[in-house]
């Protein structure tokens with residue numbers, strides 16, 4: 001059996017999920033890690049017994065001949081570091097969600113992967129939740145009839161939680177978006193992991209089969225980490241662990257617990273199967289891109305005051321354009337980052353677009 005040399009870029013919270021996946025697969029060996037913050041680098045290295053540590057990701061990539069590279073940094077670094085990694089021609093790159101902060105960046109990542117023959121996957125690991133696949137199979141088998149509406153609630157801006165929720169809609173329905181209309185409010189100078197985000201937003205998404213998705217970001221009640229799918233013959237309530245099904249064929253609600261392996265392990269296992277040519281990875285980059293396309297279409301609808309038809313042709317981030325051009329004036333000044341608590345030591349670095 002081949003053994004794949006893996007390296008992780010970024011040793012913060014999500015890198016533990018990648019490590020859990022890789023540690024559980026016999027043919028993957030995490031041989032090196034990179035992070036400019038010594039505390040993060042050494043803490044991670046010591047915890048998992050990885051002596052080969054770099055403060056500079058490029059140095060690691062040049063020295064280590066990696067087969068698999070994980071990108072576990074904040075969103076703004078996903079595109080540049082994926083491009084840097086692909087240029088060293090590993091077999092696969094697993095980049096965290098959201099894939100990028102604009103559609104143009106997603107395309108650059110896909111180009112970098114293609115021209116270097118690298119398999120690029122985005123870590124929408126919830127696709128490996130057994131409950132989500134159960135919901136997908138139930139809907140395909142007609143358990144709720146024709147899907148008509150999906151409602152999902154998220155927070156922390158569209159890119160963070162909501163990229164998972166839009167990916168859920170696409171994965172469970174098995175369909176792409178046709179058009180999007182949306183709006184947003186940004187009256188405070190709000191950032192999430194150094195990416196500018198809105199205070200509140202909503203999007204309506206028309207899917208190919210006619211179902212309408214409704215996404216509420218910090219509006220109307222708690223987040224679900226899932227959604228409700230309404231069909232002509234029933235309802236599915238979905239969260240990360242279970243499906244609740246009500247169908248015209250049944251007497252009451254049926255609760256179905258998702259049974260399956262940890263999604264981080266399943267994600268890593270499928271990466272090896274993809275490298276070996278046995279399957280296409282469920283998180284293949286076009287899926288990460290499609291979630292970003294819907295998010296950017298919601299922002300573009302707010303910018304242009306129109307229904308945005310897919311495919312989206314705006315490559316820049318419309319929310320960043322609106323902020324730069326003064327179309328979203330901050331009424332309560334003072335930048336703040338809702339994830340600043342993730343920074344290390346004395347770092348209080350203010351939000352940047354870099």
Ligand SMILES: NC(=O)c1ccc[n+]([C@@H]2O[C@H](COP(=O)([O-])OP(=O)(O)OC[C@H]3O[C@@H](n4cnc5c(N)ncnc54)[C@H](O)[C@@H]3O)[C@@H](O)[C@H]2O)c1
Pocket residue numbers: 009010011012013014015034035036037040057072073074075077096097098123124125160193342343
């Ligand atoms: N898939 C999921 O469910 C999930 C869950 C949590 C986070 N995430 C995503 O993972 C990403 C990282 O989030 P996090 O919570 O782990 O953040 P974090 O702040 O805990 O970790 C990020 C790490 O990257 C390091 N870093 C910064 N610049 C770097 C560089 N140039 N090279 C190498 N390392 C660098 C930081 O020092 C830090 O240790 C985000 O994009 C987030 O959306 C996804």
